[in-house]
Each structure stands twice: as structure tokens, then as C-alpha cells.
Amino acid sequence: MRKMELIAPCHFGLEAVLRREITDLGYEISEVEDGRITFLGDEEAVCRANIFLRTAERVLIKVGSFHAETFEELFQGTKALEWENYIPADGKFWVAKAASVKSKLFSPSDIQSIMKKAMVERLKGVYKVSWFPETGAPFPVRVFLKKDEVTVGLDTTGESLHKRGYRKLTAKAPIAENLAAALIMLTPWKADRILVDPFCGSGTIPIEAAMMAANMAPGMNREFTAEEWGHFIDRKCWYRASDEAQDLVDLDVKTDIQGYDIDAEMVNIARENAKLAGVDHLIHFQRRPVAELSHPKKYGFLITNPPYGERLEDKKDLPALYRTLGERYAQLDDWSMYLITSYENAQQDIGRKADKNRKIYNGMMKTYFYQYQGAKPPKRAKQEGQAKR
Template sequence: MQQLKLFATAAFGVESVVARELKRLGYQDTHTDNGRIFFTGNYEAICRANIWLRSAGRVYVFIGKFEARTFDALFEGTKALPWEEWLPKDAQFPVTGNCVKSTLMSISDCQAIIKKAVVERLKKVYGLEVFPETGPRYRIEFNLLNDVATLAIDTSGDSLHKRGYRTLAYTAPMKESLAAALLMISRWSPGRPLIDPFCGSGTIPIEAAMMARNIAPGLERDFDSQSWPIIPKTVWYRALDEARSLIKPPDGERIIQGYDINPEAISIAQYHARQAGVQDSIHLQIRDVADLSSKYKYGFIVTNPPYGERIGEKKENARLYRTMGEVFRRLDTWSFYILNADPQFERFFGKKADKNRKLFNGGLLCYYYQYFGPKPPRSEKTDASGGPEGEE
């Protein structure tokens, strides 16, 4: 089967997580470039990457790369690429993209020129003057960076963070892909106790439960490339059957727990857990962080506590972070992983993090503060197996 050049996109700070996911899927030849993690694979790789990647944005087929300092160069470079290998005569092919630090900075002009160039190429191949665009969607995306154009076709459609289970709105929800990345950056593994004391609509505990049950995040949604005639339906069926066969049953003990002081948040979280099929794997409850405790000696807190820019919010949050510090210190054998946008968080919390990492949540620069607890005895550790190839 033909080897293709593919790439998955990742948010800032999450590139290494996506690269690790791809390697666990069996795609070892990865390299990262400007938020894109390149890998090679066949048609099956398109299916499996879309179905299994938890922390990526989208999966693309790489079409070409060339220098483009003028609109003529952009047109000719685009026209020279083999679009007919992917786009049938009835393809819908909208063009989107961005321009950064380049001579050509008008996105709308670049869109129009790339669209025209693809049409000119396909005219010669199909002998048509007008293309109906009534068939499957092939979203062409361009990236102009430092006068170099990269063109690709989106295989995913909707962003991969949209698993399909989160259907009810709640204030400032975290993307599912970021929640999964936070869990994978932490040392948490399935079988270890996990608490999110500010769970909101339940994204972190639900993602953890899906990881624990080895439920592929893309199993219950559709992708644009599912309707592409170039990828045999049997390839998709095989990838989906593989994912379904690897789902693990609930272990019976709800060691993944989510708490929130807001009753509406817990109600929404319970609904989303049912939608995701993990309601039997999570304990969700109304609880103030001041009352946090656990019967488990070792465990993990992975959470995203409130933060705000207004003066009143800052004062209230400072008090909250002090409370967190007092409460968390009682769990002195636990590890804490806290995403927060307040640069003074460590001071209020009362302890400097062992490590921090810059991440973006909803476009807002945050720090992922990591506090490492002691390692539990070997008898209390469990294997973090999962994924089709077995995750580490």
C-alpha cells in the first residue's frame, strides 16, 4: 500500500505529547516542525490516527511545500502539485489558511489564488470548465511562513477535540484534547487514583476514564476522509473494529473522581459521562475543595482551577489558591498537576512547583504547575496499557 506523508497538528506545548501518541500507534519516523508532527503511513494510518489521537488538533495529508514571495509563485507552485491524486471531479475543496512573517500577508487573496490554481490543474485532468463541488469535502489548508508555502488536505473535518460526548454548554470549558494532554504530561496512568476538584463539566475525569477503558476518542464521530473514494471502506471498517475490540470493561472501583462546588456543573458532568459511556468509571459529586480528602494514600490531582483578570476575581482566586495549598499539603504523598494563568499562583499556593510548562487554554497563556509526590511501592503501581499497540 502507498506510503503517504502525513502530519498531525498540536497546540503550543503539546507537540511532544502528540509525537509520543503517534509512536505508540506504531509510526516511529516522526519529526516536529511549527506545531506539525510529520509521520509516514498508508491509508490505514489516516484512519487510525483520526480514531486514536487524543491530544492532536487534526490529521492532514501533506501535498507540497515551496517558496512563494509573489502571487505568481504561489499560483504556479500550487498548480504544479498533484491535486488529482486526491480530488475527484465532484470534490468540494474550500481553501483556508494563514500567513505569518511573509511577503504575502492577505489571507483572502492567497485563498483565491490557491483555489484558482487547483481549478486550473484539475481542468486539464478532468476536461471540465466548471466543477460542481457536490461530492466529499477536501478542505485545503495553506500555511505561509517566512515566504514558504505548505499545502495540505485536512482528513479530519471537525477538530479532533470534538469527541461527540460534550453536548451541553458550560462556562469556559477546556478542550478535550488539552485535558487528555494534561493527563499524559502528568505521570498518571490508568489504575491510579485521580481527582479533579474543579471538574466543571467533567472533561478531565471523562478523558481519564476513556483512557482507563481504552476507548478511542474518535470512535463515535465522523471524519471528512471517511467519504473519500480513494480510501477503501474496508480500511475504515477494520480500523473501527480494532478500536471497538480493544475497549476494556469498567474495573468496578471508581478511582477517577470529579468534584465541583456548582451543582449545575456536576449535573452536566454526569450527563457527559453517560454520553461518553464511562459513567460507571467515574465518581462525580458536589464538594468544596476545602473539604477534599481521599482514602487512598497515593494518587494524582489534575485540575484547572478558576482564574480571572478582574480585580475582584484576582483577590477571590488568591484566597482559593491559599486554601488549595493548605488542603493539598494534607495529601502529602499525592502528586499535583495544576493548570493556571495566574503568574502568582505558586506564591499563593505556598510552594514552588517542581516543574512547569507553558500551555495555552482558550488562547490564554497558562502554566502547568507540576508537583511530584513520592513513588508508591511497586505493589501499588499498575500498567498504563492502552491503545492498539499498548501505551507506556
């Protein structure tokens, strides 16, 4: 097994969550930057990271990095990388995405075009050919430029890791699966605690919570681009990672996870998505407006993605909506509430300042994850001792 640097991009503001996930998988972190974590691993790490990471967007193999302020430097730097270590003579290769921050080179299309030419020149010399059929496996390349430092990665994932495969139908503004998972992981919620999402939409937050409760790896039922790289990653690595994921699943876990939405059609969609994810028996979905939010038990969690009012005509409804949410939350006994929103007056309308808030970029949109922390339940041992008396 060869040692490599692997790069896992994530939403800005969620680096700590992803870092913890990678460490829990047993890999050493080599660098933490805004929106991405670099770690050390081998071919097996590529497979396990793709299958097990809940909060990453993809997994890249770092081909190399260099300084470039001109297109000539970009060309020469790209050409100097050892592409032949990854791409065979019949490989289909292209620069799928270029991102530039505070760099002299900022045109994505020009960066992509020049890097492709440099890769062709390098591989023509190595394989002693004048052209490439590109009929083989795909090798998409992604490049980040920051302050004229170029980082080049080979994309092992393909479609973003947030696409678990279960969400065939969605709401108008669905939360990405990896973001939903990260929000849950930013709370103290565990599978034995109550979780309610009063604005569940297509069911993403309850489904991600149920998958965590059942120890289901998010990528266990999907495919990855690097599965076609048989010359580089042995198929047995994928089989071992998949078997590991299957062995960990516990579908008999007891949960109290609920999703409510005012739209009956969305409730049906959420149920269908949960069924596709294999966790429909772990979640109770119900048509219920936020004004009817209640629960008889203590120490539960509200974790939700309420409407932001992206469209102007929806903004007028937000004060009443958040006010109602605040009123209903206040009636819940020792519950915690965690919500992500870009709505500026959320705390004011809820009627209480959050205990903590965290800035998270949902794509290009700046949002805040407001955290209202309720009381912790008493320790079980203490409860049992009192019961015996």
C-alpha cells in the same frame, strides 16, 4: 497502500506527547515543528490516526510544499501540486484555513482566494472542463506559511479531533478534550491510581482519564470527512480501524476517578457528559467546594484546570482560591498535583514552588502546567512480601 506524509497539528508545547502517541501507533516521525508533527503512513494510517490520537487537533495529508514570497509564486506553486490524485471531478474543494508566520504573504483571505483559483485552473486542465459542479464529497484544504515556506494539507478530519462527541453541555471556560488528555499524559497517572479534579466543570479531565483507563479510542464514536473519500480510502480501512478500537475497550476496569465542583448544575452536566461518553460508571462526581477537598488514601493525583480569572471581576477571588487549594493539597498524604493556569501568582498563592512547570498555549493564551510531584507508592512485590511476613 500508498505511502504519504501526514501532518498532525497540536497545541504549542505538547509536541512531545503527540510524537509519543504517533510512535506508539507504529508510525515513523519525519519532522517535528512547533505545533505539528509530520509522520509517514498509508490510507490505513489516516483512519487509525483519526480514531486513536488523543492529543492531535486533526490529521492532514500533505499535498506538497514550496517557497512563495509573492501571490504569483503562491498561485504557480499551488497549481503545480497534483490535486487530481485526491480530488475527483465532482469534488467540493476550498481552502478552509490559512495561517501565516513571519512570511511576506500574510492575508488569510487573499491566500485562500488565490489558492482556490490555482486549484481550479489545475483541475480544469486535468478533467477538461470549464467549471466544477462541486456536488461530491468535501475536500477542505489547510495551508501553513512559515518564513515564506508554504505547506499544503488536505484535511481528513473535518470537525477538530477534540470534539469527541460526548460534550453536549459545557462550563463557561471548558478545557478542550485533546488538551485535557495531553495534561493527563504528561503525568505518571495510571488507571490503578486515584485521580481527583477539584474544579471539574463539565467533567472533561475525569472523562478523558476514564476513557484512557477503559482503553477507549477518542474518535471511535464520531465521523470524519475522509470517510466520504471512497475513491481514495477504501471503506474497509475505516471498518478495520473501528473494529480494532472496539476490541481494545475494557469497561470492567476498576478505577478511582472523582470530579468535584462547587456548582451543582455543573456536576449534573458532568454526569450527563460522562454518560454520553460511556464512562459514567467509572467516575464519581460530587458537589464539593475546594475548601472541603480531602481523601483518606495515599499517593493520589490532583489534575485540574482551576479558574484563571479571565474576567476582571473574577480576578479578586483568585488569591483566596489558590491559597485554599494549596492548603488542602498540603493535607493530602503523598499526593501529586498538576494544574494548568494562566494566573501569574499561582505558585505564590499555593504557597509552594512547583517541582516543574511547562509552557503550553491554550489557543492564543499562554498558560503554565505546574507539576507538584508527590512520593511514589512502594512496589507491589515489596508490599506483598511484607504482608507475607
